[in-house]
Structures are given as structure tokens and as C-alpha cells.
Amino acid sequence: MSDTPTVIPRSPAPDDTLAFLKNGYLYGTRRFRKLGSDAFEARLAGMRATVMHGREAASVFYEGDRFSRERAMPSSVQHLLQDEGSVQTLEGPPHRHRKSMFMRMLDDASVARLVAAFEREWTRVRAEHAGHEVPLYDLGNLVLTRAALSWAGIPADRVDDRDLAGRLAAMVDRASSIGPVNWVARVRRRGAEEWAAELVADVRAARVQADPDSAIRTIADGSDDHGAPLPEEVAAVEVLNLLRPIVAVSRYLVFTVHAMHTHPQWHAKVERDADAATRVANEVRRFYPFFPVISGTVQRPFDWRGRDFEPGDRVILDLYATNHDERIWEEPGRFLPERFEGWDGDPNTLVPQGGGDAATGHRCPGEAATIALTARFAQLAATRPFSVPDQDLRISLRHIPALPMDRLRVQMRD
Numbered sequence: 001m002s003d004t005p006t007v008i009p010r011s012p013a014p015d016d017t018l019a020f021l022k023n024g025y026l027y028g029t030r031r032f033r034k035l036g037s038d039a040f041e042a043r044l045a046g047m048r049a050t051v052m053h054g055r056e057a058a059s060v061f062y063e064g065d066r067f068s069r070e071r072a073m074p075s076s077v078q079h080l081l082q083d084e085g086s087v088q089t090l091e092g093p094p095h096r097h098r099k100s101m102f103m104r105m106l107d108d109a110s111v112a113r114l115v116a117a118f119e120r121e122w123t124r125v126r127a128e129h130a131g132h133e134v135p136l137y138d139l140g141n142l143v144l145t146r147a148a149l150s151w152a153g154i155p156a157d158r159v160d161d162r163d164l165a166g167r168l169a170a171m172v173d174r175a176s177s178i179g180p181v182n183w184v185a186r187v188r189r190r191g192a193e194e195w196a197a198e199l200v201a202d203v204r205a206a207r208v209q210a211d212p213d214s215a216i217r218t219i220a221d222g223s224d225d226h227g228a229p230l231p232e233e234v235a236a237v238e239v240l241n242l243l244r245p246i247v248a249v250s251r252y253l254v255f256t257v258h259a260m261h262t263h264p265q266w267h268a269k270v271e272r273d274a275d276a277a278t279r280v281a282n283e284v285r286r287f288y289p290f291f292p293v294i295s296g297t298v299q300r301p302f303d304w305r306g307r308d309f310e311p312g313d314r315v316i317l318d319l320y321a322t323n324h325d326e327r328i329w330e331e332p333g334r335f336l337p338e339r340f341e342g343w344d345g346d347p348n349t350l351v352p353q354g355g356g357d358a359a360t361g362h363r364c365p366g367e368a369a370t371i372a373l374t375a376r377f378a379q380l381a382a383t384r385p386f387s388v389p390d391q392d393l394r395i396s397l398r399h400i401p402a403l404p405m406d407r408l409r410v411q412m413r414d
Helices: 017-035 055-062 075-081 092-105 108-128 136-152 161-173 180-204 215-220 232-248 250-262 266-272 274-287 319-323 337-341 367-382
Strands: 039-044 047-052 133-135 293-298 302-304 307-309 314-318 409-412
Touching: 017 039, 017 314, 017 319, 047 055, 055 314, 055 319, 092 215, 092 232, 108 136, 108 367, 133 136, 136 161, 136 215, 136 232, 136 250, 136 409, 161 180, 161 232, 180 215, 180 232, 215 232, 232 250, 232 367, 250 266, 250 274, 250 367, 266 274, 266 367, 274 319, 274 337, 274 367, 293 319, 314 319
Parallel strands: 047 314
Antiparallel strands: 039 047, 133 409, 293 314, 302 307
16 A cells, blocks of 8 residues: 555445445454555535544545534434533634643543542442353443543432443444434433433522532533533533543453453453553553444535635545554554554544544543553452353454454353
8 A cells, every 4th residue: 555645546336335335443444455545535325435544544534624523424323412502512712722621520530530430339239249141241330430420420310321321332333333223312312401401401490419620520520612601411411521421441351351351361461560551451452343434524515635724615634544553553453562662652643533633622521531440440350350151252343333243251250
């Protein structure tokens, strides 16, 4: 593949929707190789788009305020992972203002408190399931939901944590689905939004006492960039935008155990070395499949690779292909946490949660929390609190979002 192609080629198919469904995470990678380019034009679901990957592509996509995320994704995805007025759909000053709220809630001290809450809940749930075999993914969803609620300052008597765990997980699990399965997940999401809106209203009216520094208080007191209070329905969406990504870390917990089970030499390294645990966490995020792509629509015209991009043009950044780009990562198909010992931290190379700068752009503000939670769980798992029974550990790259075939069942030790 040429590093600097001068023309963006076209996919040979009249519409690539079936190719995307057939190939899943590898759709872009296979097209890039076939066309000998790190970008190509295609039609997906009848819509023309430019699909690209790599360090330069991530820089173009995330820097310079070139793109808008509003209505850039299919409605089946949009209404599960975002909603009208949420931080992801904003641009310019409104986005930077709203993003600053999330950055405050997820600063280093707050992340440390979240990790501590996670460890408490893990200890509690592990004891509840001692001697039993359980799907780690489902268990992780519950542990992370309880940890997120406690950390956010949401009283336990204001929510059914198991029900909420299922609703939050379904928003991610069903984001790539269509038809009745997706519709059911959207109905469940609306129920979660109604709960969150009522909670925000009660915090504002002092019917629920919330610590002044808590996340739920911060959102309830949130304002737009002109100082007007956030409408209840928007604040409710942002409550879910805070909780859902924390619960989504459950996939990384599963992948961490999968990695350490298939590479057992990392148990001893991780147990005694927090830096090794962080390297494992980053390699889990690079190596394993999370969301395959992110989409944007051009809001500011620019030229790239000999093509004029005009407002309204659709661009898709292939996250999975970027995380496996051989121009960036040596032997990208191997699980090698040691690669992060000398990593320069380039924000446009490791992009499972977006590229660019988190404070000013659309990179996930909870990335540090994801790394910290995954690294701490790696250390907890390194003590072998459970065994991994014989099962199908294969991960299909055609299924989005991916999990091991048997959802990675673990046998909790007494």
C-alpha cells in the first residue's frame, strides 16, 4: 500500500453495505489492501462516503474542526449511543463548553475514586458468586454499573442497578443491529432517559441530596455556553453519556482475561507492576475489536489527497484498521504489550476511543478512566480469583461489537 497516494480510488462495488456486513471489522482493511490505498470512496447504505485510516487520516478527521458528528451515523446507531443535544452532536464553542463539564468530572482524582469504587464492587460481587460459573461480560456490566452509580453520587434507592445495567449494556450491544432487536433496545433506552430526567429534576429540587462535587450534581447544575441551564431531557442524555461508557468497559475486562489466558506469562508481570498493567490495558484496547469505525460530515471545506471535501460530505474513519496499521504498529496482528514501553503517546495512532485532543475535540473524555479500570482489573485478574473453563474463546470479527463466542465464562474460586 502506498503511504502517500495522490488519488482516492473508488470501491469496485456499486454499494458496499453487504461487504461491510460480511466482513465486519475487516471491511476497511480488506478494501484498503485491494485498492492499494489508505483511503477509498464507497457507497454504504446508499450514501456516498470516503473511508480512510491511519495516523494522517485520524489527524484530518479529529483536528481542525473539519467535521460534525450530528446525524453522521445511521439513526439506529444515533438513537442508542447519542441523542439530540448531547455532547457528541455539538461543535465549536457549545461543544467545548459541554466537553469541559465531562473533563472536570473525569479528572485524575475522580478517576482514582471511580477505580476504588470498582474494586469495592468487584470484591462484593466476586464473594456473591464464589464457587459459581458466570459469564464475565454480564458480571462486568453489573459491577461497573454499581461502581458508576456510587461514584456519580446517585443514591442506590433511586435505581434498580441490575435493570439499569441491562439497559446500558443493550445500548452498546445493539448499536449495530437493525429491525426489532434495535427497536427494543431503543425503547429500553427511552426508559433509562426517563429515569435520568426524573433524577435530574429531583436533584435540582433538592428532593435528592447530592454532594456538591458529585457527577450527578455537576450535570444537574450544567449549563450551555450562554449560561442557560441544560433542559432536563438534555441533562438526562448526558447522565447516560457518563454512565454508559463506563459500563462499556466490561468488554475490555473480558478481552483482558482473554489476553492473559492466552498469554499467561503476563500474570506475574502485571501482578507486581502497575506500569505493566497499563501496557496490557493499552494493548488490549489496540488489539481487540471495540467499535470499528466513526463517521462525520464535513462542516468546513478542505482539500486532501487531491479531492475537495465540501460541507455535507460523509467521511468514515476506520478505527480498527488504524489500530492495526502496519505503518504505525510493528506486527500489529500480535498481542505485544511491550510495544508501549517506548510509545510516544501520539493521539492519532491509538484510537479505540477516538483521536486528537480530548479536551477540545471529540476524543472520549473517559479514556483515562477506561485505561485505569482495565489496568486495575488486569492486576485483580492476575491473582487468579477465577479459572477459565474449557469453552469457545474465538472472537468473530464479523459480529459488531465483538465478544468471545461463549462470552467468556469464568469459574469463581471459593
